Amino acid sequence: MSTLLSYPGVYIEEIPSGVHTIVGVATSITAFVGRTPCGPVNEATTITSFGDFTNQFGGLTDTYPLTYAVNDFFANGGTQAIIVRLFNAGGAANGGAANFSAGTLNLLASSPGTWGNNLSAKVDTNNITADVASQYSQYGLGVGDLFNLTLMETVNGQVVDTESYYAVSVKSSAGPRRVDVILQDQSELALVLSPLPGSNPAVAAPAPPVAPPGPPAVPPAAAPVPPAAPAVGVDSQSLQLADYVGDGKTTGVYALEQADLFNLLCIPPDQRDPMTGNTMDTAPAVWAQALSYFTAYNKRAVLLIDAPLLWGTPAGKTNLLNNPTTALTPVLETSGPILRNAAIYYPRITEPDPLRNGQLYEFAASGAVAGIIAQTDATRGVWKAPAGIDAGLADAADLEVVLTDRENGLLNPVGINCLRSFPTIGMVVWGARTLRGADILEDDYKYLPIRRLAHYIEESLYRGTKWAVFEPNDEPLWAAIRLSIGSFMQDLFRKGAFQGTSARDAYFVKCDNTTTTANDQDLGIVNAVVGFSPLKPAEFVVLQIQQIQDSSG
Numbered sequence: 370m371s372t373l374l375s376y377p378g379v380y381i382e383e384i385p386s387g388v389h390t391i392v393g394v395a396t397s398i399t400a401f402v403g404r405t406p407c408g409p410v411n412e413a414t415t416i417t418s419f420g421d422f423t424n425q426f427g428g429l430t431d432t433y434p435l436t437y438a439v440n441d442f443f444a445n446g447g448t449q450a451i452i453v454r455l456f457n458a459g460g461a462a463n464g465g466a467a468n469f470s471a472g473t474l475n476l477l478a479s480s481p482g483t484w485g486n487n488l489s490a491k492v493d494t495n496n497i498t499a500d501v502a503s504q505y506s507q508y509g510l511g512v513g514d515l516f517n518l519t520l521m522e523t524v525n526g527q528v529v530d531t532e533s534y535y536a537v538s539v540k541s542s543a544g545p546r547r548v549d550v551i552l553q554d555q556s557e558l559a560l561v562l563s564p565l566p567g568s569n570p571a572v573a574a575p576a577p578p579v580a581p582p583g584p585p586a587v588p589p590a591a592a593p594v595p596p597a598a599p600a601v602g603v604d605s606q607s608l609q610l611a612d613y614v615g616d617g618k619t620t621g622v623y624a625l626e627q628a629d630l631f632n633l634l635c636i637p638p639d640q641r642d643p644m645t646g647n648t649m650d651t652a653p654a655v656w657a658q659a660l661s662y663f664t665a666y667n668k669r670a671v672l673l674i675d676a677p678l679l680w681g682t683p684a685g686k687t688n689l690l691n692n693p694t695t696a697l698t699p700v701l702e703t704s705g706p707i708l709r710n711a712a713i714y715y716p717r718i719t720e721p722d723p724l725r726n727g728q729l730y731e732f733a734a735s736g737a738v739a740g741i742i743a744q745t746d747a748t749r750g751v752w753k754a755p756a757g758i759d760a761g762l763a764d765a766a767d768l769e770v771v772l773t774d775r776e777n778g779l780l781n782p783v784g785i786n787c788l789r790s791f792p793t794i795g796m797v798v799w800g801a802r803t804l805r806g807a808d809i810l811e812d813d814y815k816y817l818p819i820r821r822l823a824h825y826i827e828e829s830l831y832r833g834t835k836w837a838v839f840e841p842n843d844e845p846l847w848a849a850i851r852l853s854i855g856s857f858m859q860d861l862f863r864k865g866a867f868q869g870t871s872a873r874d875a876y877f878v879k880c881d882n883t884t885t886t887a888n889d890q891d892l893g894i895v896n897a898v899v900g901f902s903p904l905k906p907a908e909f910v911v912l913q914i915q916q917i918q919d920s921s922g
Contacts, residue, residue: 387849391833391857396751396825397743399442400451400631400670401736402613402622402659403435403639404605407484410456411620413627417450419443425557426452427484431641431724432604434648438637438736441720445737445763446744451631453624455613456481457606467602468562471518472570474539474548475562478602484522485602488558491519492570501536505546514538516569518548520558532558539565608639613655622662632824633742634659634672635735642678646722647731650677653702660707668710669824671817674700674804675733676715676785681769689715690776693783694807701804708804709814714738714786716770718762718796731769734788737762741798751825752866754801754818754906762788762796782808786817801906819903822866830854830899842890847880850897854878858901868902876901 372380400413406427408414416422422439423429429436442450458465458481465481471490478485494516502512515536522530534555537548545551549561613636615621625631636655638648651674659672677700679685689696701708718734721727738755741762745755768790772780777787777799784807786800803820805812814820834853840846858876861867869875880897889896 387852388856389833389836389849389853391829391853393825393829393857394630394832395449396632396821397447397739397746398449398451398628398631399447399633399635399739399743400453400625400628401435401439401442402453402625402634402636403455404433404608405435405452405454406430406433406604407480407482408452408454409480410454411615411624412453413624414452414454415449415628416452417448422450422452426454427482429724431722434639434641434733435637437648437720437722437732438635441718441732441734441736441764442635442740442743445740446747447740448743448747451625451628453622454480455605455608455621457608457612458603459606461603462600463602465603465605466600468600469559473566473568474518474570476520476552476559477562479557479559481602481605483602483604487522487524489521489523490559491521493517493519494569497536505536505538505543508538508540508544508546509542510538510540510546513569514540514543515546520556522558530558532556539567539569541565610652610654610658614658622659623666625662625668626666630828631668632670632821633739634670635739636672637733637735638675641730645730646725646728647678648717648733651675651733653700656700656711657702660703660711663710664707669828670710671803671821671824672711673735673738674711674713675735676700676713676717678717681716681731686770690779693780693785697783697785706805706812709812709820711804712786712802712817713784713804714788714798714800715780716768716772716788718765718788719767719769720765729766734762737765738798750864750866752818752822752861752904754816756786756798756801756906758791758794758797760798761794762798765796768796784815816906818906822901822903826858826861826899826901829857833857834897837895842885842893842895844881846895847882847885850880850895851878854880854897854899858899861901866901866904868904874902 372382408426414425416425419440429440439450456465463477466478467485468475468477469488469490470476471492476490478488497512497515499512502510502515515538518534518537520532521528534551537551538546539548549565552560613621615623617623636651636659638651640649641647642649656674663670680689714734717731718737719729719731722730741760742755745753745760768788771790772787780787781800784802784804786802788796789799790796801817803814803817806815834850837846837850855878858878859872862872862875867875877900884896884898
């Protein structure tokens with residue numbers, strides 16, 4: 370008892386419940402990795418709408434298939450995405466970023482790309498008065514040390530974005546008012562290209578006086594900073610495997626380590642076929658690298674793989690149907706249990722391209738499928754298979770290949786999820802298996818909803834039990850862990866995530882001296898064992914119909 374009993378009477382103490390609530394993590398945050406017209410490079414940037422994507426990464430652009438995949442994601446029900454922009458400068462100056470000037474102040478576009486060629490800047494001293502300067506006297510700034518900077522992005526003669534910075538300076542003593550510091554912290558358009566000029570760029574340098582006869586004039590103490598050599602912005606060259614791998618730590622696909630959490634990963638094709646306009650393929654080595662990243666960093670996420678372009682041709686489809694396992698092998702370049710964290714969808718979808726007069730082209734389906742998964746999670750739960758008559762494809766005009774029931778029956782047993790078109794119902798996702806979903810493998814994670822439910826439980830418990838670290842490793846801690854995890858699992862059971870008519874049949878939580886031995890305690894280890902009985906999707910609904918003989922006569 371913590372209350373000091375100093376007088377006879379009634380004392381009230383509030384006692385903590387001891388229950389540590391575990392909150393379930395998000396389940397459908399989708400990461401996209403590839404090229405965009407603009408935006409930060411090798412940074413994991415969260416967006417919540419296609420409008421956000423347009424503002425930060427340039428929006429729909431006909432030479433970048435990733436932009437169409439992101440649009441499909443939000444059109445089909447996605448709500449949160451993480452964008453990692455990759456860029457192959459190919460040796461261009463400034464890494465492909467444009468530079469420009471405002472007087473003697475040299476500026477650099479905040480990110481590479483031809484978009485930076487539309488930037489301009491102007492400097493003025495409007496409303497810079499002694500009263501304004503007095504606010505910054507602690508930095509040794511006077512009226513002549515301050516100026517205003519305006520950055521503009523102009524497209525086709527129209528200003529589409531403007532940033533204004535009031536009362537900034539180039540003096541080294543200016544502290545937070547120094548123009549390079551302010552642009553670094555606040556600007557989405559430009560940065561200062563070192564070095565800073567020695568004086569206010571708004572004041573034109575006076576013409577040098579004519580030297581009188583006799584000894585030459587003494588040169589100035591410091592020459593003014595000349596304008597930077599012009600360098601135009603260039604767009605990224607086609608991405609290579611090295612661009613996706615990056616440094617193996619913080620760039621390429623590994624830039625996703627900057628994100629707190631993501632559940633799905635899409636790596637759309639990097640290019641469109643210049644002849645047909647259809648999206649091309651993502652290299653199998655890129656898929657393999659992404660799965661290696663999952664393994665190396667213990668990521669609880671699913672990679673959505675797009676069917677190769679070849680499968681959309683008559684010969685490719687025939688070969689796929691005749692030899693599905695053989696056709697699938699070169700797409701992956703990897704095997705084993707890691708394929709539990711991947712799913713492939715076939716065929717591609719046909720959509721009108723608003724940037725090419727609404728003409729129909731074939732696009733990779735991963736972005737649309739990710740959106741459908743997000744919508745299913747929101748309406749039914751992560752344990753519901755993201756497939757069926759409610760998993761309709763929005764904005765799709767057709768499918769690259771129309772499959773029959775028999776053809777679907779050849780692909781489903783090897784783990785290839787099909788997109789189908791049915792009368793009245795329309796185009797839907799008609800498969801929910803992982804790439805370990807082949808019948809011959811008999812894997813525990815054959816079905817996508819089971820794998821994703823396991824990811825959800827693992828990630829939620831991993832984050833929700835950190836309070837137990839450094840607590841005394843004995844029965845009170847074990848009981849608290851059982852209570853905390855048990856409450857979380859019971860909530861899932863009530864929502865219909867597990868099989869069984871009772872909690873005893875649906876899940877179990879063990880954390881006691883049978884899971885944590887005396888040796889474990891000496892090593893500072895506490896073990897909790899959690900089991901659950903997942904719901905398996907009803908892929909095959911068999912109706913047995915019997916005719917009853919009328920015996921009344």
